[in-house]
Amino acid sequence: MRILGISCYYHDSAACLLVDGVVVAAAQEERFSRIKADARFPRQSLRYCLDQAGIAAGDTIDAVAYYDKPILKFHRLIETHLAIAPRGAARFAQAMPSWLTKKLWIEPDIHSELAKLGIRTRAVYFCEHHEAHAASAFFPSPFADAAVLTLDGVGEWATASLGLGRGKDLQLLETLNFPHSLGLLYAAFTAYAGFKVNSGEYKLMGLAPYGRPVYCDQIRGLMDLKQDGSFALDMKYFGYLAGQQMWTPAFAHLFDGPPRQPEAPLQQRDLDLARSIQVVTEEVVLAMAAHAKSLTGQRNLCLAGGVALNCVANGRLLRAGLFDNLWIQPAAGDAGGALGAAYATWHTVLGQSRHADGQHDAMQGCYLGPEFADADIAAWLDRHGFPYTRLSPQTWADQVAELIEKQQVVGLFMGRMEFGPRALGNRSIVGDPRSPAMQSVMNLKIKFRESFRPFAPSVLEEHAAAYFDLDRPSPYMLLVADVLEQRRTPMQPIETYVDLQEIANAPRSDVPAITHVDYSARVQTVSKETNPRYHELISAFFARTGCPMLVNTSFNVRGEPIVATPEQAYRCLMRTQMDALVLGNLLVRRDEQPRFLQEDFLQGPAALD
């Protein structure tokens, strides 16, 4: 039985395909269209999913599952305007045309998009937005039973939900409703700090350790927080009901003046706000999780929704010990909603059974995207006359590890592309974590992004405990753990604002490139079972250097989606100061490429994110 899951029209649209309850393909549209967080109908990712399963013109699929209920969402829009009019007229006029011409007609759209490919579907099902998040968190998790917590900006009405999963059954028990939203609260501070909502949240989180939690009381004053983690916001501080701005002048007054302009230098206040909102977010998440525990009595917790990508809060939740086990959907944002909708259709609507072994999840390492054959890549390189070396399957890892040991920065393009926001070794840029300069080099010369942003380590699962205070695998880079005391280099505590680049360059441990200023790291553990090739490379680096990890950052430059195809990877190599590119079993070195190409491609970053 074949079920296609679709999420689109709000942010980060995606498609996925479930065949007999097993996810065979999933991808975000942005990777194909090259428009970051592309929200349009996922035409190209849908086509990829169909190709992956060999579904061709003339075929019929069993169901299409859509990740929210558009009419409920439209109802919320109308109710909101009825509640705030005469304010909000411009926003109403801006939003309404796309609702009337597109968003309300998703079912005919799905039929017509499939018809263009010669495909028919027997049924279209609609999931509630938070039900889709909850399904994406519970059904592919390793747990037979679990509590489920979802947190995001807003779905139809819900902004957070608590549920209980048992076997093939998943029930949402309680919701917190719009306009009271942890995701939108965090987004308001993201916008106020001069970052883009829906993409700048990571930056705010990365900035938090540089600041002091001096604004926590003011932030707590913005909400009536109950003991069970539910809360109401004081809407006089938030502008998102009526306008395009997330915050109001009262908000600016409370937080000492106007917001930071995008790209303006960061000030002490920005750092302190980042730290303070992070602290309060963690308090709310912890209280909600405690409530989920008392409501369900479960030992396992599953998380999804955009807020679940806050890996610092996830790490704190894990250390709090409320639950024995925690599993977070790696595509926790709306892209993962496509997967959740498909799973909900399979188990909840069609009543199909589910097997969970308590150990392994069903995400296949998140390697669910397109893969390319060496022969096709080589033919493309040959056609253009781009020099490359063929790597031997026996020695490739050592050859690449040698480059990394020589402080070269290498792009990895191998195997299936990852689904979700994280690059997990198949579309990654890697470097030597022992180098104190690596963080700045990779940020400024390769990613063209802010120097303060930390990088994540990809560490061999079997050696993770020798470096990090982490007692379990973290295969999706969704947990933050402390670098062990004995690995640290003492630093002066940060009291007030100093040059962020200076701090970023200061050695903090024997793996400085992945150690944040608070000695934390966003860990990806790599197992032989899930990604043998990446494991082989890190093992080769370990054999050479005694260091069982690499710096891992996503294969893209600032403002662009992660690369999906060999051509995009090649362009990225030539546009940046990356040294080499591994394309399957082929090695492309930048300094061997035609000189004019280096000039052609040496442009600045795409649109700022």
Place this chain on the structure above:
Amino acid sequence: MAIGLQRQGTEPLSHRDQPVPWLGQRLEGPAKPPWAVGSAWLQVLLPLGIAAGLALGGWTKVSLGAALLTGIGLTLRFAKPDRYAQVAAALQALGRLSGRAMAYATLIPLYFLVITPLGLWRRQGRDPLHRVWQKAAPSYWQPHASQGVSAPEPVEQHRHPY
């Protein structure tokens, strides 16, 4: 610098480049020639029909103008499809812009004449978005709609976009 000479033997990257197919990708056949696309003929015949109608109604000069524009469009469409695509994109952008202007022109009055009075009437003494804090209440969590004896069956719940 003699870039042209340096380029010899290599084909520059471009968006028209034949992409590397992913494993299992079903490649589309070569693109149809412009004259084989049905919508192209519609785009030609429609203005021609308008021109003929204008001619019959005695608007000869306007009709000739329309026919001339059709001729230019026809030439571009079939002889210079790239250039035609640029013109079409520009016209589409113009259409979107005017569509937005028209939407504002109709929806803003609607907002003030219908939504606003209705909203003001509906929220008299009420707090429809629950913005007022419930200090005495123990929780803001709400039971989910799927809870309770009147909740519909899962299949029914999922069949509708509401």
